[in-house]
Amino acid sequence: MLAALGFRQFVREGRLTIVDANGKRHVFEGSPGPEATIRLVDPSLHHRLFFSPQMAVGEGYMNGGLVLEDGTDLYTFLHVCMLNVARSETESIQWMLRWFRNARAAFRHWNPIGAAQRKVSHHYDLRDELFDLFLDSDRQYSCGYFLDPSDDLETAQFNKKVHLAAKLRAKPGHKVLDIGSGWGGLGLFLADRHSSISVDGVTLSTEQHRVSNRRAEQAGVADRVKFHLRDYRTLEDKYDRIVSVGMLEHVGPRHYGEYYGKVSSLLKPDGVAVIHSIGVFRPAQPQNPWMEKYIFPGAYTPSLSQQTEAIERHTDLYVTDIEILRSHYADTLLAWRLNCAANRDKIVAMYDERFYRMWEFYLTGCELAFRYGYLMVFQIQLAKSIDAVPETRDYIGAFESQHLKRAARRLQQAGD
CATH class of the missing domain: 3.30.1050 (Nonspecific Lipid-transfer Protein; Chain A)
Incomplete structure (x- = not known):
C-alpha cells in the first residue's frame, strides 16, 4: 500500500x-x-x-x-x-504538491463580483430547512460567545450579538451597514435597540435575501431594516456604523485592500466598523482542498497580519481594538455537530447519507481545527477618527452588563 x-x-x-x-x-x-x-x-x-x-x-x-x-x-x-x-x-513529494496547491489557489481566490455570487450560492443557498436543524433559532451561522461554560447555543449566540453591538456603539438615528448579513438576525437585533436606527444588509445568497426580508416584514421594521441582494462593492451610500461577520473569509487575499478601502469610503467621518472573521494563528495558506471543493469554494482563511497590512496600506482608518476568540468557535461547532447528529434521519431524508457524512466531516474537522489551535476568530474595530471610541475597553463590559440584565428581565416577565 x-x-x-x-x-x-x-x-x-x-x-x-x-x-x-x-x-x-x-x-x-x-x-x-x-x-x-x-x-x-x-x-x-x-x-x-x-x-x-x-x-x-x-x-x-x-x-x-x-x-x-x-x-x-x-x-x-x-x-x-x-x-x-x-x-x-x-x-x-508533499512539498511539490503544496506548490501546485498554492498556484491553483491564486486563481481560485480571485473574486470578481459575478464569481463571488456563484461561490456564495454553493453553500448558503442549500435548502432552508437544513439550517433550522442545527443552528440557533436566530440562524447565527458564525462563532458564538460563551461567557460561561454552561451557556447553551442560544445564549452564546445572543451574547455574540450583544458583544458586537457593544463595540459598534450605534446610537439613535444612526445608519448601519451589515456586510454579509446572512438571515438578518444581527441587523434586526441592532435595529431593535433603538426605534430610530436604520439598517442596510447586503448578501449574495438569494435564499438569505428572501428570508431576511421576510423576517423584517414580520417584525414590522421593513421600513427601516432592508436587505439587498448586492455585492458590497457596488454600494455608494455613507454609514455611521459598519459590521461584517463571517464574510471576510470569502473575500480572498487579492481583495483585502479593495475590501477595507470600500469600508473606509462608506464610513462617515465619525464612523466605526467591526470586522469579525475566522483567522489562522500561523501564516495563512490555501484552504484544505476538500473543504474548498465541497463546502466553501474560493474561501480563504486569513491571518491577522494580512488584515493590518491591508488596513495600513489602503485606508485612513485607525485600528482601535483587536480581540481574539480562541475556543468559542470550537464550542459552537460542537453544538452544531450534536444538533446534526440528533437530526440525522431528517438530514438524510432531505438529501442522502453521503450528504450527511459530508456535513459531519465538515463540522467535526472544523471543530478540531479550533480546538487544537490552528484556527481562531478575530474581531477588529476600526474608526475614522482617533477619538471615535473611548480610550479604555470598560464601555464594552458596561454595555453587555446592562443589556444582558435587560434581557434576563424580559425572559422573567415572559415566564411570569
Whole structure:
C-alpha cells in the first residue's frame, strides 16, 4: 500500500491502524495519544491517501470507501490526524504538491463580483430547512460567545450579538451597514435597540435575501431594516456604523485592500466598523482542498497580519481594538455537530447519507481545527477618527452588563 510510506512519516503522536482493501493491517504509532482504526474499502485510496491525503480522507469518508472500525468515531480519527498534520507535508513529494496547491489557489481566490455570487450560492443557498436543524433559532451561522461554560447555543449566540453591538456603539438615528448579513438576525437585533436606527444588509445568497426580508416584514421594521441582494462593492451610500461577520473569509487575499478601502469610503467621518472573521494563528495558506471543493469554494482563511497590512496600506482608518476568540468557535461547532447528529434521519431524508457524512466531516474537522489551535476568530474595530471610541475597553463590559440584565428581565416577565 503506497499510502503506508506517507503514514510512517506522518504519525508521530497517537496510534492509527489502517486495514487496507486486501484485509492487511498496518499500524502506525508514535508517542502516546489517541488511537483510531479505519478500513479502506476502496482500493484507489491506497495511493490517493499518499498523493492527496486531505481530499482522499474526506471523499473516502463521504463515499463510504473509508469506514471507521473497532469503536472509532469520526472525532477520534480526525483527532489523530489533526495532532500530526503539522508534519504531514515535510517529507516525500508533499512539498511539490503544496506548490501546485498554492498556484491553483491564486486563481481560485480571485473574486470578481459575478464569481463571488456563484461561490456564495454553493453553500448558503442549500435548502432552508437544513439550517433550522442545527443552528440557533436566530440562524447565527458564525462563532458564538460563551461567557460561561454552561451557556447553551442560544445564549452564546445572543451574547455574540450583544458583544458586537457593544463595540459598534450605534446610537439613535444612526445608519448601519451589515456586510454579509446572512438571515438578518444581527441587523434586526441592532435595529431593535433603538426605534430610530436604520439598517442596510447586503448578501449574495438569494435564499438569505428572501428570508431576511421576510423576517423584517414580520417584525414590522421593513421600513427601516432592508436587505439587498448586492455585492458590497457596488454600494455608494455613507454609514455611521459598519459590521461584517463571517464574510471576510470569502473575500480572498487579492481583495483585502479593495475590501477595507470600500469600508473606509462608506464610513462617515465619525464612523466605526467591526470586522469579525475566522483567522489562522500561523501564516495563512490555501484552504484544505476538500473543504474548498465541497463546502466553501474560493474561501480563504486569513491571518491577522494580512488584515493590518491591508488596513495600513489602503485606508485612513485607525485600528482601535483587536480581540481574539480562541475556543468559542470550537464550542459552537460542537453544538452544531450534536444538533446534526440528533437530526440525522431528517438530514438524510432531505438529501442522502453521503450528504450527511459530508456535513459531519465538515463540522467535526472544523471543530478540531479550533480546538487544537490552528484556527481562531478575530474581531477588529476600526474608526475614522482617533477619538471615535473611548480610550479604555470598560464601555464594552458596561454595555453587555446592562443589556444582558435587560434581557434576563424580559425572559422573567415572559415566564411570569
